[in-house]
Amino acid sequence: MTRQEATVALGAFGACLISVFMQMIDVTIVNTALPVVTTELGASRSQQLWVVAGYSLAFACVLLVAARIGATAGRRRTFLWSAAAFTAASVWCGLSTGAMELVIARIVQGVAGAGMAAQTIAIITATFRREHHQYAFAVYGAVAGFAGMLGPILGGALITVDPFGLGWHAIFLMNLPLGVVAIALAWKFLRMGAAPEREPLDLRGTVVATGALFLLLFALSDSQQAGWRPVHAGYLVIALVLGAVFVAHERAARRAGGRALVRLxxxxxxxxxxxxxxxxxxxxxxxxxxxxxxxxxxxxxxxxxxxxxxxxxxxxxxxxxxxxxxxxxxxxxxxxxxxxxxxxxxxxxxxxxxxxxxxxxxxxxxxxxxxxxxxxxxxxxxxxxxxxxxxxxxxxxxxxxxxxxxxxxxxxxxxxxxxxxxxxxxxxxxxxxxxxxxxxxxxxxxxxxxxxxxxxxxxxxxxxxxxxxxx
The missing domain is CATH 1.20.1250.20 (MFS general substrate transporter like domains)
Structure with a gap:
């Protein structure tokens, strides 16, 4: 690898590291700050849980689609738009003045986070030569794991120190400078274009898969605040049926020579x-x-x-x-x-x-x-x-x-x-x-x-x- 190649690879890698750091820390940092957020915004029990669950639900439901969009529209373009949206949504979270507004902002943040997360493995694989994958992914994994662990610690520190009088808002606003740096690095160094032949998105598979994931995760999330009820069992049954339909559809698509949403x-x-x-x-x-x-x-x-x-x-x-x-x-x-x-x-x-x-x-x-x-x-x-x-x-x-x-x-x-x-x-x-x-x-x-x-x-x-x- 030449010096120029190394510079480009490290620049793109830096964008991936910052993105995974923001994604991971944004999940766990909220846990420590949640009692303060709940008190200041007057959030109900349901809203308190949806501040956390809304992000995870949106993140999970969009991942498969985001990966396919990145493969067809281009990893670079998808990553840049997602990073910009995640940064903007983080600022929105930090400026929220009501509990429901924060929940909505967190859902948008989850969608954008999925757009970034769905590209990183493919970006690192394409950016580094095969013999360097071990080292690149080792660093990537260490940053991701450390960010997840750092969240509660940093959340506690920010709530206690209260920088610039921002209080809990700081746990979201800290993503602004990080997001700007990630976007700048990706804009300059990430050089993955769109696929030579753009295959249409499997809309039927997308709808079925998203519906199955949403019902599954919604049933599990909603049971946290409402307690387990028969309606949750109904959601799970429908989710399983949709999952079976999705598997059958994907297999049929592969047999017909089409591009399935998930390679089973x-x-x-x-x-x-x-x-x-x-x-x-x-x-x-x-x-x-x-x-x-x-x-x-x-x-x-x-x-x-x-x-x-x-x-x-x-x-x-x-x-x-x-x-x-x-x-x-x-x-x-x-x-x-x-x-x-x-x-x-x-x-x-x-x-x-x-x-x-x-x-x-x-x-x-x-x-x-x-x-x-x-x-x-x-x-x-x-x-x-x-x-x-x-x-x-x-x-x-x-x-x-x-x-x-x-x-x-x-x-x-x-x-x-x-x-x-x-x-x-x-x-x-x-x-x-x-x-x-x-x-x-x-x-x-x-x-x-x-x-x-x-x-x-x-x-x-x-x-x-x-x-x-x-x-």
Whole structure:
């Protein structure tokens, strides 16, 4: 790679890193600030939950379509428009004066975020030579994971410091300078044009897929604030029927020689099929854990936003260390490293449950720093290599096809995790409710550890892409 090629690649890569940083941090930073936002805007319980769920719902429903639009209209054009829309929507969120206005702005932000997220895997794959994918995706994954962990910490700091008197508005307005830099980098260095032959978007498949995803995720999200009702079961049944119709339609489209919205043949690869299951479960477990700990510390143990951020700092640091060390561990022990990593997380959560029982909810932060760090370390070791291993057998074209599918699977996992959290914990903000949810998370993590051993044991090489897509 010449110096000019390296400059172009790094510039485009920088745009991708900033975009994934904004997307990931925007999911978790809201968790810490949500109590303050709710109070200042007078948000109802439903509006409070939709500030979070509206973003995730819009994000998930648009991903598949955004990936196809990027493939036909051009990754560069789609990324630039999406980045501009995300930045503008972030400013709108930061300037919102009412709860419903904030919910609508968050939905727009989710749509734009999906437009960016659906392009990044394909952009990095095309920007770097195959022998450099391992390093590019390792950095990309570390930034994504770190941003997700940094969210609660930064949210607590911004609420406490209150820069320029902005209060909670700062958690959204911080995206303005970041978005401007991402747009500038992409405008100058991103050089992916439109496809030579533009194939029409599969409108029928798009409508069916979007309807199925919306009903599925809406049922899971709405049950969080309304409790589980028969109507939610009806939504799920309709979503499953639409899902079956979508699969049949996609198979028929492929047999007829058309361009399907989703390449279902990707699941014929065992690594991709097993990995998709693991990704969905992992994101559900991780989302439930972050929300449970955030609500436990603030609502049950009455920690301030800043102290909540401080309490989660060892977890974020541990995750960063685990992410950096994961390639070395996987090179030596293969998938057993991933299995051990998520098992370590489960053991540390179990230790935390025992500690809460013994102390009756009194937490000594210096005393729990060790287990908290190790829990984050285990998540980093598991989360970073998982998707590269499941993508190891795919060619560059297939990686582009997976660019919208993988984040969709992650978002479904997120929503399932939140729905479970709602059923077990949201209705009872007590210490008992906290430990019950953490016990369920421990059991799910141990199950994940066992299932990981069924993943084909590829040893990463210079041709293996290391990636971590956005939830």
């Amino acid at each position: 043949d990707l699941f014929s690869d065992k690594a991709f099929a097993v990995g998709s299951t693991l990704v969905g479960i992992f994101f559900g477990v991780f989302t439930a854990f972050v929300f449970t700990v955030s609500i436990l510390l603030q609502d049950v143990l009455h920690f301030s936003a800043l102290r909540t951020g401080i309490a989660m700092t060892p977890f974020a640091v541990g995750a960063g260390v685990g992410a950096v060390g994961s390639p070395i561990l996987v090179n030596r022990w293969g998938i057993r490293a991933l299995s051990a990593g998520i098992a370590l997380f489960a053991v540390c959560v179990a230790i935390g449950i025992a500690y809460l029982h013994i102390t009756d909810g009194t937490v000594n932060l210096p005393l729990v720093m060790g287990p908290t760090f190790l829990a984050g370390f285990g998540v980093g070791v598991f989360g970073i290599p998982l998707q590269p291993l499941m993508l190891a057998n795919l060619d560059e074209h297939s990686l582009g096809e997976a660019s919208g599918l993988l984040p969709t699977i992650e978002q479904i996992g997120n929503s399932v995790g939140l729905a479970t959290l709602s059923a077990v914990f949201f209705q009872s903000h007590t210490l008992t409710g906290s430990t019950t949810m953490l016990t369920a998370i421990t059991a799910a993590a141990l199950l994940l550890s066992a299932l990981t051993l069924t993943l084909p044991n590829h040893t990463p090489t210079a041709t293996t892409p290391w990636t971590f897509s956005t939830p």
